[in-house]
Amino acid sequence: MFLELLKYGFVFGILLSLISLGFSLIYNILKIVDFSHTDRLTIAGYSFYILSFHLNIFYSILISLCITVIFTIFTERFVYSSMREKGTSALMLTSFGFSIVIQSILAILFTSEIKPTNIIEHAISNTGFYLRELILIPVSLLFLGLLTLFLKKSKTGISIRAIISNNERALFYKLPIKRYISIMFGISGLLAGIAGISLSISNGIFPTMGFKYMIFSFAACIIGGLRNLTGVVIISILLGVLIIFSEAYISSLASEGMALGILLLVLILKPNGIFGEKLREI
Amino acid sequence: MELILSLVTKFIIYSIFLISLNNLMIGKSGYWAIGHICFFYIGAVVTGILSVIYHFSASLIYLTFFIAPLISSVIAFLLSVSTSRLKGDFFMFISISIAILCNVAAEYIAGPSGFSGINRPAGLTSDISILSVSIVFFILTIIYVKNFNRHPLNRIYSLTRTSEKSAMSFGINVLRNNVKIFILSSIIASISGILFAFYSTGTDPQRFSLNEAVILFALSIIGGIDSIKGSIIAAIFYVLVIYLLDSLFSGVSDIYATKIASLVFGLILILAIKYKPNGLFGKRKI
Numbered sequence: 001m002f003l004e005l006l007k008y009g010f011v012f013g014i015l016l017s018l019i020s021l022g023f024s025l026i027y028n029i030l031k032i033v034d035f036s037h038t039d040r041l042t043i044a045g046y047s048f049y050i051l052s053f054h055l056n057i058f059y060s061i062l063i064s065l066c067i068t069v070i071f072t073i074f075t076e077r078f079v080y081s082s083m084r085e086k087g088t089s090a091l092m093l094t095s096f097g098f099s100i101v102i103q104s105i106l107a108i109l110f111t112s113e114i115k116p117t118n119i120i121e122h123a124i125s126n127t128g129f130y131l132r133e134l135i136l137i138p139v140s141l142l143f144l145g146l147l148t149l150f151l152k153k154s155k156t157g158i159s160i161r162a163i164i165s166n167n168e169r170a171l172f173y174k175l176p177i178k179r180y181i182s183i184m185f186g187i188s189g190l191l192a193g194i195a196g197i198s199l200s201i202s203n204g205i206f207p208t209m210g211f212k213y214m215i216f217s218f219a220a221c222i223i224g225g226l227r228n229l230t231g232v233v234i235i236s237i238l239l240g241v242l243i244i245f246s247e248a249y250i251s252s253l254a255s256e257g258m259a260l261g262i263l264l265l266v267l268i269l270k271p272n273g274i275f276g277e278k279l280r281e282i
Numbered sequence: 283m284e285l286i287l288s289l290v291t292k293f294i295i296y297s298i299f300l301i302s303l304n305n306l307m308i309g310k311s312g313y314w315a316i317g318h319i320c321f322f323y324i325g326a327v328v329t330g331i332l333s334v335i336y337h338f339s340a341s342l343i344y345l346t347f348f349i350a351p352l353i354s355s356v357i358a359f360l361l362s363v364s365t366s367r368l369k370g371d372f373f374m375f376i377s378i379s380i381a382i383l384c385n386v387a388a389e390y391i392a393g394p395s396g397f398s399g400i401n402r403p404a405g406l407t408s409d410i411s412i413l414s415v416s417i418v419f420f421i422l423t424i425i426y427v428k429n430f431n432r433h434p435l436n437r438i439y440s441l442t443r444t445s446e447k448s449a450m451s452f453g454i455n456v457l458r459n460n461v462k463i464f465i466l467s468s469i470i471a472s473i474s475g476i477l478f479a480f481y482s483t484g485t486d487p488q489r490f491s492l493n494e495a496v497i498l499f500a501l502s503i504i505g506g507i508d509s510i511k512g513s514i515i516a517a518i519f520y521v522l523v524i525y526l527l528d529s530l531f532s533g534v535s536d537i538y539a540t541k542i543a544s545l546v547f548g549l550i551l552i553l554a555i556k557y558k559p560n561g562l563f564g565k566r567k568i
Contacts, residue, residue, distance in 0.1 A: 033375060264380075
């Protein structure tokens with residue numbers, strides 16, 4: 001029981017780290033908390049749900065990932081980019097409104113019932129494998145490694161880090177900031193898409209499914225320190241294990257309360273996060 | 283007649299809440315308190331707890347007018363102390379997470395469908411009497427806010443909004459002012475929550491969800507920040523839109539009315555931020 005829970009917690013933590021990495025990438029480049037980030041999970045889940053009726057599983061995963069990435073980039077281009085000059089508060093309120101719009105459109109189109117997508121997992125688990133463990137963990141670890149390499153070594157990654165550390169100096173060196181913002185949104189959309197598909201396989205889909213993960217991933221981001229991507233991954237995995245244990249031993253309501261409680265404590269006691277450098281004036 | 287009565291009562295209750303959100307919380311302190319709806323919920327849920335769980339009698343239930351504002355002012359105090367460390371987006375998230383925590387706690391106490399069958403207090407059993415009490419509170423709130431706008435404290439708040447550091451350099455205790463305004467607005471919001479619980483004799487969690495919080499927030503931006511006229515007109519608009527959608531989709535499905543309402547208000551929020559950032563009657567931009 002204990003080891004089983006630990007394993008599930010680890011898997012959940014890896015998923016959470018994908019979501020919260022996307023969150024912190026967007027935070028770092030636009031300096032906003034993107035409340036509609038977890039709606040990309042929902043978009044991925046629904047497109048996977050629809051496609052899996054018509055195509056085989058690998059094509060439907062691929063196409064729904066593409067849909068999610070395109071949706072994310074379009075969100076940035078058509079909704080956020082015109083609001084950027086109005087300041088961060090306006091941008092955050094916009095992301096909040098946009099998230100509500102997406103959720104209500106999905107609820108009107110597909111009703112707000114929970115749709116199960118666990119058919120595929122059962123088919124595979126009958127042969128003795130779990131889809132999540134078999135595909136998800138290697139793929140996620142691969143993506144985490146690729147992301148690190150991309151940010152550390154490639155020219156685009158170095159420019160992105162330059163934009164993150166000093167936006168105005170990046171403008172001075174004539175870096176194409178708009179294109180890099182799109183790339184960052186694309187990457188975070190891809191990460192959210194992977195997490196969304198695997199969460200929808202195990203938990204089913206409904207229009208507000210992203211909301212819970214928004215709380216968890218935001219908690220992980222803040223606790224880990226928003227600029228420190230390694231810290232975010234470590235805290236996400238720890239938080240994932242903690243959440244699975246509290247869901248198993250207490251109740252599912254307790255896990256949300258606990259994550260928020262830890263978040264509030266950390267925000268009040270150590271506002272820059274556990275691993276974070278000083279970035280906010282206290 | 284009954285229809286007009288219910289619409290007017292809802293309008294009065296929501297405009298009390300919107301004035302506390304728009305003219306006191308956002309207008310004076312300048313913090314984007316999306317989770318302000320939690321005080322509204324606390325008012326309603328405390329009334330539910332006293333009436334349904336502890337079976338307070340019809341005359342004792344008046345105690346809720348002391349207990350609910352007390353609880354919500356304790357929470358508002360904690361929230362306002364956090365402003366000494368967190369600004370801007372982080373405060374927004376703190377406020378949202380306190381609202382979510384309140385929702386979780388209420389779901390734990392009252393169950394997923396909320397309380398139902400709340401006793402109305404003695405002397406306030408009819409709808410008309412609830413309406414008249416609400417109107418009294420409404421007029422008191424408006425008089426209070428109008429007086430507040432003329433008070434020297436209002437200028438102190440407007441200085442603090444522009445620059446906290448310069449306010450501090452004049453020897454203004456910014457934190458104490460924040461605590462004051464947070465507690466005040468939370469008390470008014472919780473009173474509107476109590477009236478709502480007495481009026482509808484139940485606490486439907488749908489009315490206090492985060493979606494609803496964003497809708498009410500959008501309304502205060504549409505009306506114009508720190509404008510009483512704007513809050514009142516936004517409340518009329520909200521009540522009418524909700525009524526129209528409810529009557530349009532009453533036969534079809536429950537989901538459509540609420541979801542189309544949140545779609546409409548979400549779009550209005552985005553468009554208002556983009557094209558009319560100071561709202562209908564407001565002087566300040568977002």
